[in-house]
Amino acid sequence: MKPLHIALSALLPLFALFAKANAKTIVVCADCNYCMPGDAVAVAEAGDTILIKPGTYYETNIEVDKALTIIGENFPVIDGQMLDHIITVTADSVSIQGLQVQNVGLSFIEDRAAIRLSKVSHFEIVNNKIFNAFFAIYAANSSYGIIKGNEVHGQAVEEMTSGNAIHAWYCTHLDIEGNEVYGHRDGIYLEFVHKSRIFGNKSHNNLRYGLHFMFSNDDQYYGNTFRNNGAGVAVMFSKRILMHDNLFINNWGRSSYGLLLKEINDAEIFHNIFDTNTLGIFIEGSNRITYRENDFLRNGWAIKMHGGCTDNHFSQNNFLQNTFDMAAEAQGVDNSYDENHWSEYTGYDLDKDGLGDVPFRPVKLFSYLVNQTPESIVLLRSPFVGLLNFSEKASPIFTPTNLMDHTPLMKPFSWDKKIQ
Amino acid sequence: MNKILKYSLYDLVRSRWMFFYFGFFLLFTLGLFWLSPDISKVAISMMNIILILVPLIATMFGLMYFYNSREFTELLLAQPIPRQHIFLGQYLGVAGSLSLSFLLGMGIPFLFYGLATSSDVGLFLTLLVSGVLLSFIFSGISFYIALKNDNRIRGFGLAILVWLLLAVAYDGFLLLGLAHFSDYPLEKYALGASLFNPIDLSRILILLKLDIAALMGFTGAVFKKFLGSNLGMIVSLIVLLFWVLLPLWSIRRASLRKDF
Numbered sequence: 001m002k003p004l005h006i007a008l009s010a011l012l013p014l015f016a017l018f019a020k021a022n023a024k025t026i027v028v029c030a031d032c033n034y035c036m037p038g039d040a041v042a043v044a045e046a047g048d049t050i051l052i053k054p055g056t057y058y059e060t061n062i063e064v065d066k067a068l069t070i071i072g073e074n075f076p077v078i079d080g081q082m083l084d085h086i087i088t089v090t091a092d093s094v095s096i097q098g099l100q101v102q103n104v105g106l107s108f109i110e111d112r113a114a115i116r117l118s119k120v121s122h123f124e125i126v127n128n129k130i131f132n133a134f135f136a137i138y139a140a141n142s143s144y145g146i147i148k149g150n151e152v153h154g155q156a157v158e159e160m161t162s163g164n165a166i167h168a169w170y171c172t173h174l175d176i177e178g179n180e181v182y183g184h185r186d187g188i189y190l191e192f193v194h195k196s197r198i199f200g201n202k203s204h205n206n207l208r209y210g211l212h213f214m215f216s217n218d219d220q221y222y223g224n225t226f227r228n229n230g231a232g233v234a235v236m237f238s239k240r241i242l243m244h245d246n247l248f249i250n251n252w253g254r255s256s257y258g259l260l261l262k263e264i265n266d267a268e269i270f271h272n273i274f275d276t277n278t279l280g281i282f283i284e285g286s287n288r289i290t291y292r293e294n295d296f297l298r299n300g301w302a303i304k305m306h307g308g309c310t311d312n313h314f315s316q317n318n319f320l321q322n323t324f325d326m327a328a329e330a331q332g333v334d335n336s337y338d339e340n341h342w343s344e345y346t347g348y349d350l351d352k353d354g355l356g357d358v359p360f361r362p363v364k365l366f367s368y369l370v371n372q373t374p375e376s377i378v379l380l381r382s383p384f385v386g387l388l389n390f391s392e393k394a395s396p397i398f399t400p401t402n403l404m405d406h407t408p409l410m411k412p413f414s415w416d417k418k419i420q
Numbered sequence: 421m422n423k424i425l426k427y428s429l430y431d432l433v434r435s436r437w438m439f440f441y442f443g444f445f446l447l448f449t450l451g452l453f454w455l456s457p458d459i460s461k462v463a464i465s466m467m468n469i470i471l472i473l474v475p476l477i478a479t480m481f482g483l484m485y486f487y488n489s490r491e492f493t494e495l496l497l498a499q500p501i502p503r504q505h506i507f508l509g510q511y512l513g514v515a516g517s518l519s520l521s522f523l524l525g526m527g528i529p530f531l532f533y534g535l536a537t538s539s540d541v542g543l544f545l546t547l548l549v550s551g552v553l554l555s556f557i558f559s560g561i562s563f564y565i566a567l568k569n570d571n572r573i574r575g576f577g578l579a580i581l582v583w584l585l586l587a588v589a590y591d592g593f594l595l596l597g598l599a600h601f602s603d604y605p606l607e608k609y610a611l612g613a614s615l616f617n618p619i620d621l622s623r624i625l626i627l628l629k630l631d632i633a634a635l636m637g638f639t640g641a642v643f644k645k646f647l648g649s650n651l652g653m654i655v656s657l658i659v660l661l662f663w664v665l666l667p668l669w670s671i672r673r674a675s676l677r678k679d680f
Contacts, residue, residue: 254634254641278634300635323635369595373602376595377636378610378643381464382623383472384591 022047028076029053037070037078038062046091052076052099060084066091072098075129080104080114086133088116095124104133106161113138113167117145125150135163136184141170148177154184156207164189165206168196176201186212187229190219199223209234209260210251213241222246223418226258232277234260241267245418249275257282258299261289270294271415279304280322283312292316293415301327301367305335315339316413319362326362327371328403337362341409355407363399365392421505424496428513432485438521441477445525453533459540460630463547466526467626470551471619475558475587478518479579482562485514487572497680507675508668511563518555523548543629550622553660557618558583560667567674590617607642618663621656 026040026048027033034040038059040050046066056077061084064070068091075098080086082105087096094117101114113135117123123145129152130136136152139145147166156162165181166188168174174196180203181187187203190196191214198221203210210226211233213219220242226232232248235241241264248258257279261267264286273295274280280299281291285308295318296302302319305312305328312335319325320343339355347358366385369376379385392399432438448469452462489510496506530544562579569575594613598606614620627633628647633640646652 252631252634254637256634300632323632369599373598373606374637375602375606375610375639376598377639378614378620378624379591379595380632380636381467381627382591382620383468384588384595387588388592388595 023049025049025051027051027053028057030055041068041070044068060086062087064089064091064094064096067093069095070097070099072100072128074098075100077102080133082106085112085116086114088118089120089123090118092120093122094120095126096128097124097126098128100129100131101136102129102131102133104135106134106163111135111138111163111167113163116140117142121145124148129153130165133163135167136165136181137167139166139168139171139174142168143172143174145171145173146175146177147179148175150179150181152179152181152184154182156184159185159207162207164212165203168193172196175199182206186210187226188212190214190216192216194218197221201225202227204228206230212236213238216241220244225249226251228252229256231256231260232258234262235264235267236260236262237264238267239265243267243269243272245271247273247275248277248280249273251277253278257304260284261286264289271418273297273417274299274302282306283309285309287311289313290315293413294318296320296322296325298322300324303327303362305329305332310334312336316409316415317341318412319343320412324364324367324370326403327367328363328400329368329371335403337403337405339407339409340405341412342405345408345410347408349410354410356410359404359406360408361393361396361399361404363403364389365399368399421502421509424501424506424509425512425516428489428510429517432513432517433520437481438517441481441518442521442525445522446528449526449529450532453529459543460632463540463543463626463630464632466547467623470547470554470626471623472587474522474551474554475619476583478515478555478558479562479583480576481518482511482514482559483566483572483575483579485510486563486566487575494680503675504672507563507567507671511560511668511671514563515556515559518559519552522551522555526551543626546626546629550625550660553664554618554622557660557663557667560664560671564667564670564674567671567678586617586619590620594620607639610639611643611646615656615659618660621659625656 026044028037028040028050036059037052037057041062041064044050049069052072054074054076056079058079058081060080064087077100078086080103082103086101086104104112104114114130114133115125115137117139119141121143125137125147127149130150131153132155137147152165154165162185164186165184166176168190170192172194176188176198178200182205184206185208187206187210188198189212193216195218201224204227206229208230210229213235215237217239222245225247227249229251232251251258258274258277259281261283265288267289269291270293275297278300280296280302282304284306288311291314293316297320299322301324302322303326310333314337317340319340325342325344342360342362345356345360347356349356365388452465456462561582565579566575614624624643628644647656
């Protein structure tokens with residue numbers, strides 16, 4: 001037995017070499033043997049590489065059903081002429097790189113996509129350009145995939161008739177990294193997606209959300225920039241999400257916010273910058289969340305908290321020049337707001353320990369009134385309101401008496417900013 | 421009337437107070453631009469000044485001018501000039517010189533910083549127009565009060581009361597009303613109620629031109645839909661002009677009936 005075993009293991013690299021030699025590269029161009037990517041895919045065998053030369057190929061419904069590496073040279077264009085799906089991947093270990101896939105038509109019956117991944121694992125969608133697609137990259141029931149460095153640009157006009165740039169449904173272990181997505185309904189949409197990482201992406205000018213989680217657990221997103229979206233990030237009905245080092249900027253409009261938390265449990269939010277959003281974080285029904293070392297700059301409301309939030313802990317955050325720092329109806333159960341820096345704070349620090357000696361109440365009377373009667377916002381910036389806030393600050397009667405920072409920081413807390 | 425307007429205007433333009441007023445606006449606006457490059461912040465600070473100080477100073481100045489030039493007015497009354505011309509001429513002189521100081525004081529920095537050609541020109545026009553209209557409105561009100569009250573103390577007291585009512589207390593009553601009826605849809609009530617106060621109306625017209633309008637949510641959307649339309653612009657201008665014309669008409673009426 002033993003010699004045979006040794007002989008076999010000696011032969012194994014040879015087999016591998018043989019297999020490697022057997023893997024061929026199929027070139028696609030206008031005057032080649034294969035003038036359409038679909039023809040090449042049909043004759044290729046698992047492990048082959050398909051090299052697509054520059055040119056424009058009008059083709060839809062290319063089904064990649066074996067493990068192929070498809071490489072585009074100088075971004076060859078595969079144009080769907082607004083008809084149907086363009087590339088559908090149904091085999092594991094497929095890699096698609098350097099293509100420009102464009103023009104996927106709108107459908108109300110199916111979710112048409114430029115690149116669709118269905119029940120596959122270990123896929124790589126890298127450095128592609130996808131323009132004017134209904135859905136751009138659509139992953140369903142897939143796992144262990146990398147979606148990296150793609151540029152996705154849609155022409156969405158309204159939510160009802162537009163799709164998402166990167167859409168994942170029932171997936172696990174995805175890495176969505178360094179993509180730039182704009183002009184779609186949602187930049188990145190995740191539904192039932194677990195244990196995945198979303199990092200280094202730029203999501204801007206999308207109609208609805210820059211990044212959208214639904215029913216997704218144990219994910220993390222970091223180092224992303226969300227700019228000028230209908231709303232920056234919406235995290236809904238998800239557990240154990242880690243959110244750090246993101247920039248939420250200019251998500252400004254009547255119903256916009258930087259970050260929406262709805263029914264979120266056990267999340268951690270740190271080292272983020274919320275700059276010039278109508279609402280920095282809008283929190284609804286979320287429990288056991290820590291917010292630490294974030295900067296809230298120039299927002300309309302830095303934090304707006306609606307009912308049913310317990311165990312939310314804010315510490316070492318900087319609240320600078322927001323119109324309202326906080327809107328909340330009551331303190332809630334076990335929420336704490338200690339050791340933050342508030343630019344509105346006017347107290348003093350006699351013992352010089354860096355903590356103010358007078359507690360700070362972040363909910364202003366006017367903010368409270370606006371919560372009770374939204375129409376009273378017509379008095380925004382009225383001199384009367386200034387007077388009212390001042391007298392309430394001197395002797396609080398209406399504002400939630402126990403919602404306060406007992407030990408406000410005198411100076412902004414400085415933390416290591418990885419993003420600018 | 422033109423002659424009286426001309427004399428009172430000359431008289432006022434040369435007065436120290438007008439230079440102070442002009443200098444204050446000039447320095448204040450330049451200072452703001454110097455401190456902050458953020459135009460919307462500058463606009464909000466200027467809005468606060470326009471809404472509080474312009475009405476107050478117009479009120480006080482109108483009263484002071486009327487009471488101080490009483491002897492000259494009596495001299496004029498002895499001449500063959502229609503009464504209403506005397507008072508209207510003086511009123512227009514006061515309101516005109518106040519507006520002139522305000523316009524120059526705020527307008528020169530605007531031109532200096534090249535905003536006349538920028539995209540914010542609508543915002544600054546709104547600021548300037550509301551400042552001028554508020555000057556006219558409040559100097560008119562003060563003239564009427566002065567005409568009705570020969571007792572200066574009483575006149576000043578009443579004028580300050582009116583200013584306080586419109587600048588501060590009105591918002592308090594509005595807020596009380598809103599809080600009391602908060603179970604009902606109140607956008608239209610809020611819209612209507614703020615139309616009736618020139619200071620509130622100016623504030624909302626200015627705010628709607630700023631980014632901060634997004635904070636006003638649904639109510640703001642209702643306002644914008646109305647005030648942003650041509651009809652809304654016309655209605656709000658008519659309301660402001662009505663506020664100018666109401667004291668004017670009252671001045672004319674009171675001056676014709678008054679026994680000097």
